[in-house]
Amino acid sequence: MAAWWNEWAARLNRWLLGGSDARIGLRMRLPILWLIALLTAVLLLPDQIWTSLLIGLLGLILVAFYWARTVARGLSAERRLRYGWVSVGDRLEEEFTLHNRSGLPALWVEVRDESDVPGYQVGAVRAVGAVDRVRWQQASVCRQRGQYHLGPWELRSGDPFGLFHITRRYDERQDIIIHPPIHSALPIPLPPGQIDGRARVRERTPQATANAATVRDYHYLDPYHWIHWPTSARRDALYVRQFERDAAGDLWLLLDCQASAQLGRDADSTEEHAVLLAAALAARALGDTRGVGLAAYARQPHVVPPGLGEGQQWRVLRALALLRADGEVDLERALQELGDTARRGSAVMIITPTADAGWLPQLARLARRGIESHVLLLDRSSFGGEGHPEALREAIHLLGFRAQVVRRGEVGRPLVEEEHRGFWDFKVTGTGKAVAVRRPTDT
Incomplete structure (x- = not known):
């Protein structure tokens, strides 16, 4: 009815x-x-x-x-x-x-x-x-x-x-x-990794790198410092160097998403700090024309294969935006999964808040597979928990690997409205050109 x-x-x-x-x-x-x-x-x-x-x-x-x-x-x-x-x-x-x-x-x-x-x-x-x-x-x-x-x-x-x-x-x-x-000012070096010398990189890049493969005709938009003067003098015309991508291995970002290891809430949580670290490191590596991949074994796993370019940055940021550290997979098992996925010559940056040392033997296993490791330890005491990351860092150093301690607030906080000095907006000039302008917050 x-x-x-x-x-x-x-x-x-x-x-x-x-x-x-x-x-x-x-x-x-x-x-x-x-x-x-x-x-x-x-x-x-x-x-x-x-x-x-x-x-x-x-x-x-x-x-x-x-x-x-x-x-x-x-x-x-x-x-x-x-x-x-x-x-x-x-x-x-x-x-x-x-x-x-x-x-x-x-x-x-x-x-x-x-x-x-x-x-x-x-x-x-x-x-x-x-x-x-x-x-x-x-x-x-x-x-x-x-x-x-x-x-x-x-x-x-x-x-x-x-x-x-x-x-x-x-x-x-x-x-x-x-x-x-993306916070750019992070004093954290990227592990280089190494591509097998027999597999030479053939991918061209529009950015200058240390590898100049050949020369090509000069284009009026090319920077002057790209000009290869010996070839230009010999051929009586301007030629510039054609660059190849640096022969550094892919960089994997592994986030420890075990729920029991997390501390804090919202912006002051280990989950948010790990995401901020991964976003900044991915942007820097992609800016250096390196392949970047993401592995986060949460309840809904986020695994992004290594890739290059702006599209890869969007894929990584999308995965990080949806990431929730609510998984049951511990760091030891996550390293095993990554070791079976990553190629020889890759590098992995491990971001973890755990105080357990049971996963350290997996670093040696990755090294035997030709995968370089760098560990970022989130200081549990600064997030209100218990643990001594310095002792775990020393243990990692004794095994021959690099480790660094990151404390709460060192990554950087997102800007809030009161900290903004206006917002960027786009205006169209009389000639039809779109320009970015700063607009006050009170408009």
Whole structure:
């Protein structure tokens, strides 16, 4: 019965609104009860006062319904995300446009949103005149990495008398990933690794490296210091060096995602520090034209094979944005898995908060397979736990491997809104060129 009633009501709405997706509903039942009571009084106790009240109330209801119906048929809205690629500390900004194509004004329009982005509140109330539109921007600073969605959302309005309400729902959802920030000032060296000398690197790179493979014709955009003068003098024309990618091995970033080893919460957790470290190290290695891979054996494993270029950086950052250190795989088993995956000559940076030393023999196993290891130990005591990372670091050094202790706060914190001195925006000049400008936070 309920399903039949809902279907009939939906058809009635579409017929009344000419096929519009909006819905009209009764906000208050009391006027209808008054109308029934007055109609009964007119029939049972005929009198001019009851007739006048009945006509006045019926006219008020009809005017209110006509107003709500007219506005509902012409009211619509749209939202547009200004920047689809954001990281923690960046500004998430949307532009909303409210249209009213009807001949009557919408005195109030409420926007209700079901987005789940932390700290992002879209709810607003606006008024829009007849045959008019209103545009505004909604913004918030991204404070937490992860995958979220914008929408669904809906518009709510009504007539000036408050008898009917209008609802127009938009069920579209737009997924958005907030990536971890990249902190460049990290005093942590990258392990070089080594590619087998018999497998010479043949991949060309547009960046200058230590390996110059051959020469090619000069292009007017080439830097002058790339010019190979002996060849240019011999051939009586300008030639530049053609570079090959450095013969350094792939770099694997292994994050210890065992849930029992983690400490802290939110930005002060070992999980967040490990993610920040991995993001910064991946960006630096990719900037050096090295192949970078990611291995994180959480409850939902994230394994990104080594790759090059900006696309690989996006893949690594996406995996880090979705990463949760909630796994049951300990570091020893994770190293075994990585040892079976990584190629000879690769290097691995191990980021772990564990105080257990049972995984150290796996470093020797990786070395026998030709994989260089560098360990980053998150200081448990600085995160409110117990443990002595210095002792574990010395044990790693005695085995012939490099290790470094990272304490809470040394990686860097994401910028919050008060620390921003404005936000970058893009303006188009009169010549059609897009330039980046700094916009104050109070605009």
